[in-house]
Amino acid sequence: MSEGVRSARTAIGLAIRSRTLYARLRRALRSSDGIGDAALRGLCVVAALLAIVAIAEIAHQVVSGASASMSRFGWGFLVHTTWKPNFEVFGGATFLYGTAVSSAVALALAVPLGISIGLYLATVAPGRVRAAVGPLVEMLAAIPSVILGFWGIVVFAPFVQAHVEPLLHGALGFMPIFGAPATTGASVFTASLVLAIMVVPIVASLSRDLFLTVPRELSDAATALGATRWEVVRGVVLPSAASGIVAAAFLGLGRALGEAIATTQMIGAGSAIHASLFETGDTLASRIADQYFSATSRLHVSSLFYLGAILLAMGLLANVASQVIVHRFDARRLATR
Amino acid sequence: MSATGAMSELDSTLFDPAAPLTPSGRLRRRQLVSRLVEGGHTASALLAVGVLAFVVYSVASRGASALSIDFLTKDPPLLEGQRGGGIAPAIVGTALMMALATAIAMPVGVLTALYLSEFAKGRSARVVGLALDLLAGLPSIVIGLFVFGLLVVGNHQSGFAGAVALAIIMLPLIARASHEVLLLVPQGLREAADALGVSRWRTVRGVVLPSALGGILTATVLAGARAAGETAPLLFASSIYANNVSFDVFGHGLANIPMYIFKASEAADPYGFARAWGAALVLLAFILIASLGARALLSRSRAKLAR
Numbered sequence: 001m002s003e004g005v006r007s008a009r010t011a012i013g014l015a016i017r018s019r020t021l022y023a024r025l026r027r028a029l030r031s032s033d034g035i036g037d038a039a040l041r042g043l044c045v046v047a048a049l050l051a052i053v054a055i056a057e058i059a060h061q062v063v064s065g066a067s068a069s070m071s072r073f074g075w076g077f078l079v080h081t082t083w084k085p086n087f088e089v090f091g092g093a094t095f096l097y098g099t100a101v102s103s104a105v106a107l108a109l110a111v112p113l114g115i116s117i118g119l120y121l122a123t124v125a126p127g128r129v130r131a132a133v134g135p136l137v138e139m140l141a142a143i144p145s146v147i148l149g150f151w152g153i154v155v156f157a158p159f160v161q162a163h164v165e166p167l168l169h170g171a172l173g174f175m176p177i178f179g180a181p182a183t184t185g186a187s188v189f190t191a192s193l194v195l196a197i198m199v200v201p202i203v204a205s206l207s208r209d210l211f212l213t214v215p216r217e218l219s220d221a222a223t224a225l226g227a228t229r230w231e232v233v234r235g236v237v238l239p240s241a242a243s244g245i246v247a248a249a250f251l252g253l254g255r256a257l258g259e260a261i262a263t264t265q266m267i268g269a270g271s272a273i274h275a276s277l278f279e280t281g282d283t284l285a286s287r288i289a290d291q292y293f294s295a296t297s298r299l300h301v302s303s304l305f306y307l308g309a310i311l312l313a314m315g316l317l318a319n320v321a322s323q324v325i326v327h328r329f330d331a332r333r334l335a336t337r
Numbered sequence: 338m339s340a341t342g343a344m345s346e347l348d349s350t351l352f353d354p355a356a357p358l359t360p361s362g363r364l365r366r367r368q369l370v371s372r373l374v375e376g377g378h379t380a381s382a383l384l385a386v387g388v389l390a391f392v393v394y395s396v397a398s399r400g401a402s403a404l405s406i407d408f409l410t411k412d413p414p415l416l417e418g419q420r421g422g423g424i425a426p427a428i429v430g431t432a433l434m435m436a437l438a439t440a441i442a443m444p445v446g447v448l449t450a451l452y453l454s455e456f457a458k459g460r461s462a463r464v465v466g467l468a469l470d471l472l473a474g475l476p477s478i479v480i481g482l483f484v485f486g487l488l489v490v491g492n493h494q495s496g497f498a499g500a501v502a503l504a505i506i507m508l509p510l511i512a513r514a515s516h517e518v519l520l521l522v523p524q525g526l527r528e529a530a531d532a533l534g535v536s537r538w539r540t541v542r543g544v545v546l547p548s549a550l551g552g553i554l555t556a557t558v559l560a561g562a563r564a565a566g567e568t569a570p571l572l573f574a575s576s577i578y579a580n581n582v583s584f585d586v587f588g589h590g591l592a593n594i595p596m597y598i599f600k601a602s603e604a605a606d607p608y609g610f611a612r613a614w615g616a617a618l619v620l621l622a623f624i625l626i627a628s629l630g631a632r633a634l635l636s637r638s639r640a641k642l643a644r
Contacts (some may be wrong), residue, residue: 006584051468055475058483061487104545120375123378133386137386139628142566144565146597147392149394150599150614151396151617230370230375233374255368258477288482289569291571308478315475318472322474
């Protein structure tokens with residue numbers, strides 16, 4: 001009995017001792033774990049903050065670079081079309097116009113085409129074809145803009161100038177935007193076509209993903225009611241993805257607005273506003289890329305930064321618009337589920 | 338025709354047991370429209386693939402004649418209008434800048450992704466996510482202006498400045514894609530580690546990162562393929578450079594392939610054009626192979642994680 005009690009006591013003593021030992025060990029371990037946890041957390045927070053700081057710092061740099069031109073020309077910069085570095089007179093309206101027109105033409109071509117490709121991939125193509133064509137369309141977005149621009153000016157623009165522009169001029173020449181083809185291949189129209197090539201894969205892959213998430217029951221129900229495949233798309237798939245498509249179009253707009261290199265190569269660096277798309281023009285981004293080397297004065301550089309600030313504002317707006325639409329879209333979808 | 342006659346005729350068309358089971362009239366028109374529209378969808382997909390093939394074919398057929406061992410290992414000729422020479426400085430410069438940009442962007446991007454998947458909640462996650470999306474949507478020439486104002490003004494162009502610009506472009510791509518992969522790591526693995534009393538950072542180091550490693554690496558390769566072709570930011574950061582191979586990242590601008598193509602396309606030198614096509618082929622081959630390969634790997638590692 002006493003033997004048993006003693007052995008029980010030693011066992012308990014051992015257990016207590018080992019528990020304190022274990023606790024000490026755990027405390028030691030936990031403190032190093034605590035350091036590790038805190039360090040990892042700290043590193044992650046710093047990295048995440050870096051992204052936010054980068055956005056703020058980019059905006060700050062661009063605006064401070066533009067400050068000289070901003071204080072000199074003010075908001076009038078947005079409506080004046082004179083750009084004469086020799087006389088220190090700068091106005092950005094020509095480039096705003098060029099950016100708006102080239103992006104609008106690019107989107108007018110790319111959005112329907114992109115949606116159509118998205119529909120092909122989501123509703124028409126058999127599984128294996130979809131797996132092959134989808135990545136190929138996305139590869140179109142992987143071609144560097146400098147190569148697309150180089151190809152555009154050497155191969156594509158002469159073809160468009162010789163065959164497409166006369167055709168459009170002949171058929172639709174009563175509209176001033178389809179004037180007589182210019183002598184060189186460089187024009188707002190060819191630049192817009194190349195921009196469209198860049199925007200199509202964005203719209204196509206985003207809209208394909210949207211179409212694939214349309215609930216299967218909805219389209220099945222429409223099919224059961226006797227709708228043909230196109231009627232299912234028109235009546236069910238397109239409406240339920242509509243706001244997502246708008247968001248995708250805004251993302252594409254952001255891409256088209258900001259493209260500098262390919263447009264510089266193709267648009268012809270014109271300094272005047274022409275009604276015809278077949279004349280040269282210039283965009284905000286391509287004017288910056290074009291004149292950065294030849295900038296003659298500080299005011300000239302500052303005016304280029306002013307163009308950059310306008311571009312930054314437009315790009316941010318397009319992206320925020322897209323985000324807002326997507327979030328409202330998601331909220332609505334979750335609510336209807 | 339009397340009304341009863343019309344009725345009986347209607348009856349016979351409706352209930353004629355001998356009528357073939359093919360659509361007619363209105364239904365036939367609807368099906369025809371459906372088929373036509375779907376033909377339009379197919380045609381637009383063909384158009385996109387055709388444009389890709391056209392661009393790749395143009396670059397390959399024009400670039401192939403310039404390609405040779407000399408082209409990859411020699412300096413370009415000193416003066417314009419000379420035949421021959423290579424683009425070795427541009428290849429070395431692009432490789433150096435890409436390596437440096439990856440070394441900057443990858444740790445920051447992966448840590449940001451870890452923040453989003455392991456630590457952030459609600460509002461802070463949304464803010465960081467928004468910042469990443471805005472960064473990804475920024476016109477690359479604006480990033481060029483930023484680097485110009487930050488590192489080049491009052492200093493000089495350098496390969497480092499170019500690498501910083503490329504890193505800013507890569508950062509959101511790496512962070513977003515890594516975040517997606519980290520979300521695929523089964524929550525059960527984290528819970529099992531928690532149940533064993535493993536601390537958070539050990540879980541991340543020992544469980545989460547290893548299972549997401551494949552996805553993170555392919556995300557980095559994809560981002561690199563995207564950044565390797567960026568020209569606009571390098572215009573400000575690394576466009577003035579010497580004509581020979583250089584490893585000096587901080588001293589001066591480094592030659593690079595996109596800038597080389599851009600300058601050649603703006604000049605009127607037929608031999609320069611030929612070299613630019615060759616350079617375009619080298620760049621395009623690298624980008625297409627890297628992104629196709631990374632995509633294949635990505636879908637494999639995703640399938641593995643999702644299992």
